[in-house]
Amino acid sequence: MKGIVFTELMEMVESQFGIEMVDRIIQPQELVSKGVFTSVGTYPFSDLVSILGHLSQATGAGIPELEKAFGQYLAGRFSKLYLPFFQRVNSVFELLNEVDSYIHIEVKKLYPDAELPQFDTIKMDSAHIEMIYRSQRKMFPFAEGLIDASATYYQQKVKIKVLEWNHDGAEVRFLVESLG
Ligand code: HEM
Numbered sequence: 001m002k003g004i005v006f007t008e009l010m011e012m013v014e015s016q017f018g019i020e021m022v023d024r025i026i027q028p029q030e031l032v033s034k035g036v037f038t039s040v041g042t043y044p045f046s047d048l049v050s051i052l053g054h055l056s057q058a059t060g061a062g063i064p065e066l067e068k069a070f071g072q073y074l075a076g077r078f079s080k081l082y083l084p085f086f087q088r089v090n091s092v093f094e095l096l097n098e099v100d101s102y103i104h105i106e107v108k109k110l111y112p113d114a115e116l117p118q119f120d121t122i123k124m125d126s127a128h129i130e131m132i133y134r135s136q137r138k139m140f141p142f143a144e145g146l147i148d149a150s151a152t153y154y155q156q157k158v159k160i161k162v163l164e165w166n167h168d169g170a171e172v173r174f175l176v177e178s179l180g
Contacts, residue, residue: 001048002111003041005074009048010037012073013055025054042113045137064141071145078146079153092151092158093129093178097121117143130163131174138169147176156180 014022026035030050033043056063079086085103089095095103100119107114117135124130133143144160151158157179164173 001045002114003037004039006037007039025051067141068145071142072149075146075149086153092154092156127178129176133172140169140172
């Protein structure tokens with residue numbers, strides 16, 4: 001996992017719960033990174049799992065719920081940090097269509113060691129698209145949060161339904177409906 005994922009998660013936790021919560025959920029002895037992250041570094045996915053687990057214990061929120069909230073937060077940050085990706089297109093559906101075919105390809109050029117999911121996007125009609133998420137990291141609630149909050153940049157709203165859930169979440173089919 002790229003360091004930006006960790007540094008942004010720490011920012012989110014600090015702004016929502018305060019710096020004490022950051023100290024509580026980082027258990028350096030459990031982490032390969034020892035809890036020291038830079039945005040350009042790369043750290044094991046297991047470190048993210050450990051941090052989210054402690055955040056879940058400390059807040060009482062479930063891990064899927066936390067992942068979704070983090071995806072929502074990160075979409076807002078990406079729309080500032082990587083504004084040109086959002087500006088290239090005029091709607092959330094066009095953006096979603098480009099995640100696999102353009103955005104993540106560019107991300108991979110910037111960060112060759114990035115571990116990215118795979119998406120198949122199928123447009124059904126002007127108000128519905130399906131996205132099939134595939135990743136061994138099973139971060140589909142994170143994907144859901146990113147999809148949901150990416151719409152905000154275009155002043156759009158979407159409703160997301162999980163149509164199919166396979167291989168313990170390594171393959172998830174979403175229906176995204178544009179509510180205008
Ligand atoms: C400008 C927009 C975007 C940028 C710059 C971006 C960049 C990234 C980066 C840097 C990572 C981390 C890779 C790693 O840690 O090794 C990532 C992961 C991920 N991205 Fe994107 N992304 C963007 C938009 C999206 C959108 C709209 C979606 C949802 C459809 C999405 C879905 C995901 C998911 C689910 C992961 C987690 C890794 C996994 O599940 O295997 N991304 N992305």
